[in-house]
Amino acid sequence: MGYEHIRVETKGHVGVITLDRPQALNALCAALIDEVNQALTQFETDDKIGCMVLTGSEKAFAAGADIKEMAELNFIDAYLSDFIASWEQVSRTRKPIIAGVAGYALGGGCELAMMCDFIIAADTAKFGQPEISLGVMPGAGGTQRLTRLIGKSKAMDLCLTGRMMDAEEAERSGLVARVVAASDLMNEVLKAADKIAGFSLPIAMMTKESVNRAYETTLTEGLRFERRLFHSMFATEDQKEGMTAFIDKRKPQFANK
Numbered sequence: 499m500g501y502e503h504i505r506v507e508t509k510g511h512v513g514v515i516t517l518d519r520p521q522a523l524n525a526l527c528a529a530l531i532d533e534v535n536q537a538l539t540q541f542e543t544d545d546k547i548g549c550m551v552l553t554g555s556e557k558a559f560a561a562g563a564d565i566k567e568m569a570e571l572n573f574i575d576a577y578l579s580d581f582i583a584s585w586e587q588v589s590r591t592r593k594p595i596i597a598g599v600a601g602y603a604l605g606g607g608c609e610l611a612m613m614c615d616f617i618i619a620a621d622t623a624k625f626g627q628p629e630i631s632l633g634v635m636p637g638a639g640g641t642q643r644l645t646r647l648i649g650k651s652k653a654m655d656l657c658l659t660g661r662m663m664d665a666e667e668a669e670r671s672g673l674v675a676r677v678v679a680a681s682d683l684m685n686e687v688l689k690a691a692d693k694i695a696g697f698s699l700p701i702a703m704m705t706k707e708s709v710n711r712a713y714e715t716t717l718t719e720g721l722r723f724e725r726r727l728f729h730s731m732f733a734t735e736d737q738k739e740g741m742t743a744f745i746d747k748r749k750p751q752f753a754n755k
């Protein structure tokens with residue numbers, strides 16, 4: 499399939515989507531988001547793919563929603579078209595997805611990275627929610643996901659001042675899972691994705707579903723949900739294989755069943 503604003507490739511069992519709109523620092527125009535959604539659907543429905551990666555360039559993961567496209571938008575059009583709703587497909591993916599972030603992840607770029615399951619950042623990464631300087635506020639999770647990830651105080655600091663946070667501060671704050679040297683970013687991201695793709699896909703998907711539930715429910719309900727999913731895993735061949743392989747001192751061969 500031909501794409502204009504992204505590159506899509508398969509590396510073993512990992513599906514990689516690279517934002518590729520360098521003239522605008524990967525600003526997230528509607529056409530780019532449509533392409534990302536098509537690529538996500540392609541990988542979600544491909545039995546061979548066990549994990550996905552969303553990444554950008556050395557200079558920018560994404561410098562935000564496309565300001566030039568948004569500038570003339572009015573309330574009625576934004577409301578009737580439910581502007582931004584289509585971005586949510588990243589957060590609805592059922593297979594694991596890792597964001598590999600180098601350079602700017604600003605506004606909608608930071609929000610898109612937060613829709614992934616976790617972020618591995620290059621030491622050059624810069625995160626921020628500068629929307630306030632444009633006369634708006636974050637609209638795709640910057641006041642919600644960011645607050646859950648880094649807490650009220652820092653989220654307020656970033657959203658109200660519009661300042662940028664470097665990779666080290668982002669890791670310290672809990673926004674980023676790991677920071678690596680910029681030259682190692684894709685190696686490390688692909689290594690993590692490959693590791694995940696080597697496990698049982700249904701078990702990885704259920705694990706993702708269970709961690710996400712922690713954000714959406716009370717502890718009591720979350721623990722109940724976790725336990726039910728945990729019980730259900732004993733109905734899979736992969737549980738039998740994983741535990742038998744441990745006892746037999748060999749590497750498991752998961753069948754994804």
Ligand code: HXC
Pocket residue numbers: 521522523525526561562563564565566582602604605606607609628629632635636637638
């Ligand atoms: C459209 C953008 C853009 C954006 C950069 N460009 N960011 N175009 N939308 N978000 C374009 C510039 O206009 C310029 O195009 C080219 O990319 C290079 O950018 P420069 O500014 O020349 O680069 P530099 O001086 O290196 O500065 C980098 C930067 C700056 C600090 C990242 O570009 C910047 O502040 N960008 C805007 C960041 C931002 O405010 N993001 C939030 C957007 S609102 P030309 O044609 O002039 O060469 C948002 C709302 C989300 O995300 C709400 C829900 C989704």
